[in-house]
Amino acid sequence: MKIIVADRTDPSGSSSIEQIRRWHRDLTGGPIIGLVPTMGALHEGHRSLLRQARQECDQVALTIFVNPTQFSPDEDLETYPRSLDQDLQVARQEGVDLVWVGDRDELYPAGFSTRIDVPMMAQQLCGISRPDFFAGVCLIVLKLFHIFEPERAYFGEKDYQQLKIIQQMTRDLDIPIDVRGCPLVRESDGLALSSRNLYLDDAARQQALTLSGTLFKARELWIQGLTHSAEVCQQALEQLDPAVELDYFEVIDREHLTPLEKIDPERGAVICMAALVDGVRLIDNIILETR
């Protein structure tokens, strides 16, 4: 009989949870599965997730499901872009092994009643104007993790707050999955790729370009030596088209998402923003690397 007591370190220095994982791994085994959860309407950003998964895993699973629990009643659940045939084509091109198209009634049957949340990180930034969003994201991601039991899961840094909340949930719940973030992908003119860009007409698209414009400016200011967040934000936001309705523009800690008054050159930061452009809610962010 093997006995593991958590406050006694084993000879290899592993924590007791690591010891159990090893015990478990020795009992089973198998190929490395990479999961890429999406809501479909796949674009170049999703392709970059699939490519990274393809490079790093034996099996790549793609899920397509427009998850109702992360939409508020006034949001675009019913009109969210759907393009299954094109998505399957993308999946084939990227060498996906399994595509799963989810179904609301199967995932949320009558009587469903479990809730999950990471309140400290979710009640800020996007969580203020979208109070149900992250609880809904955590719920579907946790379900997908249990359904696929992947070794790795891939999310875009485009949804920075979402990525960090999922990583926190995964750590807190001891989920044996490596949640990997992939760099945000932009159009050549700087617009962050988003399925919701399909909603933009030409004029709105021009306005939307000023979102990334503010972020590039902010990074420039940071590189030039500015460290006070208020100054960086104020000067950067001069780039924003006046027709754009800003939701938030915040300099925050890269891991904990806490607002930063001043940026520590040795820690860097991330600037996250959200705005309404001609009625379409867009988000974007930029990482301020250490300097």
Added chain:
Amino acid sequence: MKIIVADRTDPSGSSSIEQIRRWHRDLTGGPIIGLVPTMGALHEGHRSLLRQARQECDQVALTIFVNPTQFSPDEDLETYPRSLDQDLQVARQEGVDLVWVGDRDELYPAGFSTRIDVPMMAQQLCGISRPDFFAGVCLIVLKLFHIFEPERAYFGEKDYQQLKIIQQMTRDLDIPIDVRGCPLVRESDGLALSSRNLYLDDAARQQALTLSGTLFKARELWIQGLTHSAEVCQQALEQLDPAVELDYFEVIDREHLTPLEKIDPERGAVICMAALVDGVRLIDNIILETR
């Protein structure tokens, strides 16, 4: 490339989640692991869980951890009975393969911030006087499920509400674990086994006996033909020692835990109760089988 679309049934009639599970199972494999989560202070009730796990699984894992998140500040977290040497002896006798003794700092490190709950089922019965209890139970059980990835997990029907909430959470989150309930175990005089029985002196133990007394009486009344819950409760509670401070005594649905005014002979019911006996909180229940 395999494609699964949830609203199209496959030839075998499997749901899409079942199809993914099969896909996953075909990729891996391994022995059947049975998990028995406990707070230690093992008694005959825990032994019955270990024996059932031993009979049904290739590997049996026992966890011992007095989980702080399920205790309120005014409860008995620090004084809860602990008897590790005896518990290890019990584990050896019952043929356990792995014992894990958990540690608070490892399970809940600084910055821990995820919450989970099954509010509909948790905000009643024990949830009224113990508002943090089930959220804490769900949290530790979910963590243990991720850490051990067992095929089966065993819980006593003594904690009936807890068992049903864990089963609901497991279904809702698509956790690939079969959560099995094992019958409540009683002393020969009828007292339901509980680690907290160690707190009772002789006089309190005599009072505590009247808890099961009321339940046996209620079952007798049910068998005799009574179906109105109010009548059953009123007559049964005449058995209760007046020194016992009753928290609740409720006739509820066996699956959904909803209160029943009248018991359907084809569905049966369960009666759950909680009471303070000389300051010690005890729970008990009895299943009213269909008749």
